[in-house]
Amino acid sequence: MIRRPPRSTQGVSSAASDVYKRQQDNDKISIMPDSPIETFHNPRPERDYEIVIRCPEFTSVCPKTGLPDFGEITITYNPDQHCIELKALKYYLIEYRNRGIFYEAATNQILDDLVAACQPRRMVVVGEFSVRGGLTTSVSSQYVAEDGLEG
DSSP states (O other), X not given: OOOOOOSSSTTSOHHHHHHHHHHHHOTTOOOOOSSOOOEEEOSOTXXXXXXXXXXXXXXXXXXXXXXXXXXXXXXXXXXXXXXXXXXXHHHHHHGGGGOBOOHHHHHHHHHHHHHHHHOOSEEEEEEEEEEETTEEEEEEEEEEOTTOOOO
16 A cells, blocks of 8 residues: 655645745745736726736746646726736736746736726636646636726
8 A cells, every 4th residue: 555645845846845835834925026017098988898818828837846837817807097008917927937826826916916007997817727637727806996887
């Protein structure tokens, strides 16, 4: 009979092990991407319209194994006074390539950062992550401003 060792960071790369231990100690500790999210003035703030942005090549690092994670991030939002500048968003998302973060944390962090940057009426961020161990994961997080219009 083969016995499995107790669940630990045994067999995990040292870099991933360090990230995982930090997250176990305090789930809120994280290193934020350096690239700022830039915005520009909404050309039609009086109109309620929707913007959909897809990032089909999103990558991050599994904090437990140190292996790369692949997925697609879709951002859907109704801007208020500001819209997200796409080149800055691209660089912001690229910063996740070297970051050890779980899918759920990445999706929610992206939402928090984008809402802080552009203060939309509504926003939904969906992370559709590729197969890992025979499983796919989809994480959806949403924000509605207190005075946002309900549709």
